[in-house]
Amino acid sequence: MRVRMILTVVLAAALLFGLGAVAGRTGGTPAAVWKESAETARPAAKLPAAIAAYQERLRKVPGDWTTWAALGSAYLDQARVGADPSYYPKAEGALQQSLQVRPGNPGALAGLGALANARHDFAGARTYAQQALAADPYSDTAYGVLADAETQLGHPAEATDAVQHMLDLRPGLASYTRASYDLEQHGRRTEAIALMRQALAAATEPADIAFCHQHLAALAWAAGDLATAAGEVGLGLAADDTVAGLWQLRSRLDAADGRLDAALADLDKVVSRTPTVDALIEQARMLTAAGRDPGPALRLAEAAHQLFVANGGTDDLGGSALALASGKVEDAVRLAEQEWGRRQFAEVADAVAWSLNAAGRPAEALPFIQRAEALGQLDPMVAYHHGMIALATGDRVTAKLQLQLALSLNPHFSPIDAPAAQRTLTTLEP
Template structure:
């Protein structure tokens, strides 16, 4: 079965094979490499693995499973201090049984979580050399190739994963791959089929979250709101749903409720991304964003201290704090490591903010190269074009941004409207 026929063949197979446990999230990078236990059961699962290893210290599969559980705990708690624990367990598995695919795939997933995408690709390839039928290794490879800016290789890895094990983890990656190529309708159809087969509350909530994000990107606020409500009804502990709810509430003009939603997000998952979004929402509401930015700095330092590299997050922080020159340096350093659309957009937008719109133009074009329809990128392109004096392109791109989603940002959408008004005769 090929990815291009996913909606006619692979999805039918899904009804036969069923869904696996959640092994990915609707984000650019997945951190789990095997079917992880439900979040509420993670502490008990970790304790059981630890007890097993005290009794049978040479059980290399349990060492690998323990590493996977630590990695899932890091994701669930947004706590990178679990990364060294995960690495220790996975490397112990390799010590006991050299070259085993489970541990290599796990280390690859850990490398993805730490944003070492080149390292993750190498480890996934090693895992596949040891076990050519490892769907989890193909998942790690797909995530790494996506972030490295290798779309054909990412699609190929996703296809192998689908062929080996149709399930929620592979559907998630396939849906994301379709979205990256501008095939949003197909991406949503895939997740609706996955939802139809989901049974666990966390899986159901996850599918609704992904569908809500797709609807939001398309400017369908009503559908996004409905999917968020359905997801929260299934599992109200999923922070991504609260983050999307904040955007929906902001679109309705209720910034107080949006900020309350984001308070729930950062209380449970104080990531750089969530805290920067909170800072921008505070700015839109006329409040001081400094406390949120201070916490975001601390979150970034914690990530780095535990082996992570996130110059993209550092660039976003610098932009939010009004330091465009620093933002440019961080975004360009990230670009040297990976040529992904999101990074190209960060380089372009920071260069524009630093007063260098002509140098920003090639990068915003790189961000659009695959055909993904994104209102923020369209807005950035419009403002960059305006900065270069290209009023025709500026008008077209700003119109595109607002047609895709007139509520895409409580700060940038009004700015797009003002800029567009200035271009009217």
């Protein structure tokens, strides 16, 4: 019975990923970055006890390289759930100690790859993942690290191939969620939802269940299906109301309903739990929409950015967003272009395009916004950017089509930009 179930799952995944089904395999995502791990790892409530147990074990057996690797991964989980990059050096120290005790062990190498991904060193993450796979070709964890890195580097065929290996080795929560995201990137929303529902069926921990509902809600939100998004958010919060991403989505739903005070209250929960640059910039924009001062949120975002960098992270994309929000347009262009030099991912292309347009260089922006759409993902914010860039170049036909697309995907995609899209569209009507 067990073998039969596994075969059924593998065949279902093969229908989506096998036989060259994804464009990336034959050569031929707001734009969502997989900012969280595509697997939820240890529940947050269990992390302190796990870390303490590993530390106690290492006091007794300091040469236990597997526990050193496990401790490093637990520190990385702690950094993720609390958006606290001060755990990155601790994770690195433990993982390096594991390698010192047992050189070349795949667990530590995969852990260092995951750490590199968290720090946005995606080229370094790819190298670590490849080293881990050389030591253990059957490591689904290493393939997950590789998939995340190749995605962010802008290598869709390689990312899909890594996800397929993951599915082949271990169909389950981690592989289904990554596969869903890969499909989403290629504009295959229906199939992405189907695989995320398989991930939900495989989830057992409350945090994992909430994680799956969060991404189902995000898929619905991007398509303007607000009722489904609200339902998924409710189910996710019922499973685990500490997941910040669910409150962030609820904030957007509240804003879509015109309840900006409720939206800001939801965002307060987000930034109190995970004070990331992205969340704080979103809070600043919501404050602006509500007619309130965004300055404090932007200053906290700058502090969060500095903390990330101080602990080994590289985030010129976040730096560019901060510069643009603060009116430092040329800095925004420079930082976005620096990030593009490291990785040709869709969200980076969008950031380069939008900052160039803000700097009055829409003709230079146009190729980048087209790169942001190249894989086929339909994102209302990217469509809005394309429309405004096209208008700035004098192409009113494309501007009208792209703004109509943005509003047809989700007429409430942003409390600031959706009304701007609607106002601009009225000026383009004959």
